[in-house]
Structures are given as C-alpha cells and as structure tokens.
Amino acid sequence: xxxxxxxxxxxxxxxxxxxxxxxxxxxxxxxxxxxxxxxxxxxxxxxxxxxxxxxxxxxxxxxxxxxxxxxxxxxxxxxxxxxxxxxxxxxxxxxxxxxxxxxxxxxxxxxxxx
Amino acid sequence: xxxxxxxxxxxxxxxxxxxxxxxxxxxxxxxxxxxxxxxxxxxxxxxxxxxxxxxxxxxxxxxxxxxxxxxxxxxxxxxxxxxxxxxxxxxxxxxxxxxxxxxxxxxxxxxxxx
Numbered sequence: 001x002x003x004x005x006x007x008x009x010x011x012x013x014x015x016x017x018x019x020x021x022x023x024x025x026x027x028x029x030x031x032x033x034x035x036x037x038x039x040x041x042x043x044x045x046x047x048x049x050x051x052x053x054x055x056x057x058x059x060x061x062x063x064x065x066x067x068x069x070x071x072x073x074x075x076x077x078x079x080x081x082x083x084x085x086x087x088x089x090x091x092x093x094x095x096x097x098x099x100x101x102x103x104x105x106x107x108x109x110x111x112x113x114x
Numbered sequence: 115x116x117x118x119x120x121x122x123x124x125x126x127x128x129x130x131x132x133x134x135x136x137x138x139x140x141x142x143x144x145x146x147x148x149x150x151x152x153x154x155x156x157x158x159x160x161x162x163x164x165x166x167x168x169x170x171x172x173x174x175x176x177x178x179x180x181x182x183x184x185x186x187x188x189x190x191x192x193x194x195x196x197x198x199x200x201x202x203x204x205x206x207x208x209x210x211x212x213x214x215x216x217x218x219x220x221x222x223x224x225x226x227x228x
Contacts, residue, residue: 032214036219042222043205043219045219046216100217101170104156106155
C-alpha cells in the first residue's frame with residue numbers, strides 16, 4: 001500500500017533563512033511525487049513534481065525538492081524563506097498504475113517569522 | 115488560467131439530510147476526483163471518475179456516497195443520510211490525463227452537519 005509521512009507537524013524558520021520540509025514515501029513501483037501548498041480557506045495549489053530524471057526538481061515560487069530513492073525521501077526546500085511562504089504544505093504520492101489518485105501526508109505547517 | 119470551481123463554498127445541513135456538492139472541472143480534463151479533509155487532518159482520497167464511471171474508490175466511499183457527471187461540465191458528489199462525522203472540507207480535482215500530471219484542485223466546500 002502507498003503511504004506518505006511528513007514527520008514534522010510544524011516547521012518554524014526566520015525570514016531569509018533556508019527552509020526544509022521533510023517527506024518520506026512508500027510505494028510499490030516507480031513513484032510520482034508531488035508537493036502542494038494550502039493557504040487558509042483555499043484549495044491545494046501545485047508546487048512541483050518528480051516523475052523521472054533529475055533528482056533535484058524546481059517548482060513555483062522558488063521552491064525545489066530533492067528526490068532520494070535510497071532514502072525514499074522527497075524533501076521540499078527553499079534557499080531563502082519569505083513570510084508569505086507561511087502555509088500548510090502537503091507531500092503526495094501517486095503510483096503510475098493507480099489511476100492518478102493522490103495519497104497525501106498529514107501536512108506540515110510552515111511558519112516564517114520576520 | 116482555467117480553474118476548478120466548487121459550489122457552495124459552505125453548506126450547513128441537518129444530520130440525516132441529503133447533500134449535493136457541485137464541481138465544474140477544467141473543461142478539457144478527463145479524470146475527476148473527490149477528496150475529503152476533516153478539520154486538522156490530512157487530505158483523503160474518496161473517488162476517481164473517468165469515462166462516466168468510477169475508476170477507483172476508497173473505503174470511505176461507501177453506499178452513502180455517489181458521484182455523477184450529469185452533463186458535460188458538472189461533477190457532483192451526493193451524500194445521503196448525512197452524519198456528524200461527514201463534516202469536512204470536500205475538494206474536487208481534475209486532470210487532463212492520468213498518472214504523472216498534477217491535479218488541479220478547487221477551493222473546496224466546507225460541509226457542516228448539525
């Protein structure tokens with residue numbers, strides 16, 4: 001069965017510092033991995049995805065993520081955090097033969113303080 | 115940019131009543147999904163729909179739930195005999211093709227069962 005774990009409920013960083021939001025996954029076969037962001041009272045907005053190819057994936061708003069197959073991880077990163085990055089972040093996995101359904105992690109609340 | 119739209123944004127219903135949540139997916143998309151997010155919990159897959167039939171459903175999606183695409187644009191989720199535990203945010207999503215494409219989410223319907 002597919003699963004995603006986000007070990008941190010909350011991550012606090014100071015503006016201008018680098019941020020990392022952790023994600024590990026379990027899936028049979030090759031994973032499709034996604035990061036989504038959710039602002040209050042809004043739906044999920046796509047940030048980036050890993051399908052195949054380079055392990056470092058670049059996405060929207062300066063975010064990037066590193067796929068590590070041996071550690072089954074897909075951590076989200078940003079070199080310099082902004083206060084406006086404060087939101088709820090979800091990692092998700094989809095197996096290629098599963099009709100595209102997404103299995104989400106429990107979410108990590110990112111708080112960036114000035 | 116085209117968006118997935120959901121109505122209503124907030125639905126308050128008495129326990130035991132039926133409720134219909136409506137979604138208009140992006141017009142050229144072919145795969146449609148419903149997800150649920152209970153307050154403070156992760157986003158959970160309910161059902162996927164393709165070619166006018168359910169392609170996959172989760173354990174949550176029991177006989178109380180049904181989906182329909184009554185015309186070329188709307189995609190609805192019906193919940194019969196609502197229970198208190200059905201209170202949640204319900205998100206609709208769509209993609210053009212399956213598998214490795216990012217799903218586009220609506221802003222959700224907040225369902226409150228009294």
